[in-house]
Amino acid sequence: MRRRWTRPALVTLLAAVALLGAGATLVPGRAPGPATVVDRSPxxxxxxFVERTETHLATVPGDWQGWAALGLARIQLGRITYDPANYAAAETALRRSRAVRPDGNASALTGFGALxxxxxxxxxALRWARLAVAADPWSADAYGVLTDAYVELGRYPEAGTAVQRMLDLRPDTGSFARASYQFELHGDQRRAWELMTRAREVATSPDEITFALTHLGELALGAGDLDTAAAQFAEGLARVPGQPALLADRARVSAARGDLAAAITDLRAATTTLPTLDHLMTLADTLTAAGQTAAAAETxxxxRVTTRLPGATPATTDIDLILFAADHGDARTAVARGRxxxxxxxxxxxxxxYAWALHAAGDDRAALGHANRGLRLGxxxxxxxxxxxxIRLALHDRAGARADLAEALKxxxxxxxxYGVRARTVRTELGGPA
Known part of the structure; x- marks a missing residue:
């Protein structure tokens, strides 16, 4: 599975903004060909778009679709910039939309689900998405939010049904990408790749294309195909030079190829622009591998400083926070956050x-149950x-540990x-191939 352990609501939000904006389009025209360089910031x-829409709404405050479009745009800005003020502004806009049209307003209901x-x-999100679907059973965007909610809640059969309905209604980048993730979760990498390729083929805006290229590269990287991953990331960076997620992904390819200096350069650039937890963790691991232990400790x-910032709740605790605590000797925090x-x-x-947190705390019998559940879809x-x-090794299950190590490295x-060096070393010690 990809380094980003959870998939946020996808680029359908961008499509919804364009559709709801009373004729205004987020990105005019069709996407350029593969050889065209596009230096655009989403x-x-x-x-x-927000500025245009706010100007429009100052003149036409009764445009409930415009208010909904403004809310969706603010949500996407919040995702891109990590500025929570956008979410508060989104909520205000969506409330205005519902105040103007309280009944049958699937656009605002979908927006509240996305928020x-x-x-x-x-x-x-599930509650709002169900209301949106009830208000408009033909809304692909509502089914997109419904799919996301079901996935994150571990309700995978319902997620499959919802994404199929979304595909039936609108086979676009967002629906193909969600379907791709369903197959990825279930271990069918071939179908996941095919559907993400379709997402790339039907993409109509630069940000949709970049999104698809990023996830195609991450699928390849997760399968150990460095050349394919590098090609996808290179195309994405040619279109949007300096895009932080693509820089971080290219760094992972460089590190896997042994070019730690290039990886560190890209990761420093990525974290300067967008210091997300996963990018910082990758930078620390790369610095450690390069022998720059002092710089890794600073990272x-x-x-640690960012994790102490106010505003975290059980629902917003991220997976990477759990893994960081488990990997850095704070098992109690890891378990509490995981639970x-x-x-x-x-x-x-x-x-x-959560299994890894429990292992760090020494509760390996409980950890094994959760590790099995984490792999239950294949x-x-x-x-x-x-x-x-x-975990199996800690429970003296040498055969099971050897099988899992072989599978991980395969x-x-x-x-x-x-952990790569240890995985290979322990597999050899357990009687696997060197």
């Missing part, structure tokens, strides 16, 4: 993270197999800078 495009998902309140300290997050989002990635996740191998020999 945040800048969204800022421009709840952005805040990692997936039970709330770890920065992560809270599992209650809020009982999906397979959270089961895996997800081809090298790191999840490595975690279960360590799926992706470069799955972790932190």
């Amino acid at each position: 945040a800048r495009e969204l800022d421009a 709840a998902a952005a805040r990692h309140d997936f039970r709330g 770890d300290d920065l992560i 809270a997050l599992l209650a809020a989002r009982p999906g397979v990635p959270v089961e895996t993270a 997800t081809r996740d090298a790191r999840a197999h490595y975690y279960r191998a360590e 799926i992706n020999p470069n799955f972790s800078l932190r």
